[in-house]
Amino acid sequence: MTELEMKKRLAALRSEHRDLDIAISALLETGGPDQLQVARLKKRKLKLRDQIVVLEDYLTPDIIA
Incomplete structure (x- = not known):
């Protein structure tokens, strides 16, 4: 995989x-009983x-100071 990719x-x-x-926030605001879906989205x-x-770690080189 190239750096651009x-x-x-x-x-x-x-x-x-x-x-x-955003989806998790919307589900929590509605207070729906679908806590399983919220848990799946959080996972x-x-x-x-x-x-x-x-x-990010791969793209950002370590700088030794």
Whole structure:
């Protein structure tokens, strides 16, 4: 995977992460009884965050000071 492809993937993951945040907020505001769906969305959001961190670490070089 090239650096450009990784940056595009990172942008897509961030966008999906934001979308999930909005969806979770909307479900919590309605106070619906569907807590299982909220839990699934939160779990997906955490997995996305892990993938984002991995890509960010790869794209950002360590600077030894």
